[in-house]
Amino acid sequence: MNEQDLKRAFEDVVVASSPPPAMDPGRALDLARKARSKRRSSIVGAVVAVLVVGVGLGSAFALNPKGTQEYLTGAGPSSSSNAGMPDTQWGDKWPVGQSDRTATSGPQADRGTQLLNLAKASVPAGYDTPDLNYKDPTMYGGMLRAQAQISTNKGQVPEVWQYTAYVPVRKGDKVGRLMAQVSMPNPKDPADPCALAKRFQGMNDAECKIIEVAGKQVGVASPASPERGSGTWASYRAANGWTVTIMQEAEYPYGGYPALDAQPFLSPELAALAADPKFLLGS
Known part of the structure; x- marks a missing residue:
């Protein structure tokens, strides 16, 4: 009941209760008392209703402030379903501000940069991580880079973002590559560490072994033949469903620099890095 309804109800009560019959003062007094009681009941009821709604919204706001705000303003909910991660607001096809799957700014792009910094800080002593340019003329941009992209489509639940970092690892004049790939929980990801590792870059025929790190199982894999590459990678699925793959290569593909004499990490070290x-x- 709003202010106009209260006013109208009050006027109806006044009209209905007057004028009192002149020939019966007792009945007139009785009617007046009933009208006043009815009016008070209407006003009290309206106030209680407002208080109940207010308390309900207050409780809802305390439990879910964003959801309550959307209820009051009519805003649509976001599609993010991963705790601790920023909500994604969608346009017609892609997240707002994107022209494809890749985020070039905003909180998701920031997490790609965060991953890049973590990967840079993880290289062993004796190596550096310079921001080099490709010598191959068919390549563009820097070799030190990060990417954040949405793997799922609009409306799909859960929403899955994937973050990738590429780091040149240099020792002297020789350069290799460290690549880190992190993904939000994806129902399609296998729980078995080697099955997860073999899905990386579609290398289902990769050779894999499981290494245990502080009670965590990590799949460490390499190509079955030199034709498929010479890198080594470790894949780990955390208890919350997030997955991490760290790959090392003695040569940075298309970089044009001499390859490292050896990969920076031993297999147990690479496994420990993926499980970090x-x-x-x-998340």
Whole structure:
């Protein structure tokens, strides 16, 4: 009941209760008392209703401030379903501000940069991570780069973002590559560490072994033949469903620089790096 309804109800009560019959003062007094009681009941009822709604909204706001705000303003909900991650607002096909799957600014792009910095800080002593340019003329941009992209389509639940960092690893004049790939929980990801590792870059025929790191199982894999490459990678699926793959290569593909004499990490070290909780990006 709003202010106009209260006013109208009050006027109806006044009209209905007057004028009192002149020939019966007792009945007139009785009618007046009933009208006043009815009016008070209407006003009290309206106030109680307002208080109940207010308390309900207050409780809802305390439990879910964003959802309550959307209810009051009519705003549509976001599609993010991952705790600790920023909500994604969608346009017609892509997240707002994007022209394709890749985020070039905003919180998701920031997490790609965060992953890049973590990967740079993880290289062993004796190596540096310079921002080099490709010598191959068919390539463009820098070799030190990060990417954040949406793997799922609009309306799909859960929403899955994937973050990738590419880091040149240099020792002397020789350059290799460290690549880190982190993904939000994806129902399609297998729980078995080697099955997860073999899905990386579609290398289902990769050779894989499981290495245990502080009670965590990590799949460490390499191509079955030199024709498929010479890198080594470790894949780990955390208890919350997030996945991490760290790959090392003695040569940076298309970089044009001499290859490292050896890969920077031994297999157990690479497995420990993949299982490091810092790569879960605050999930």
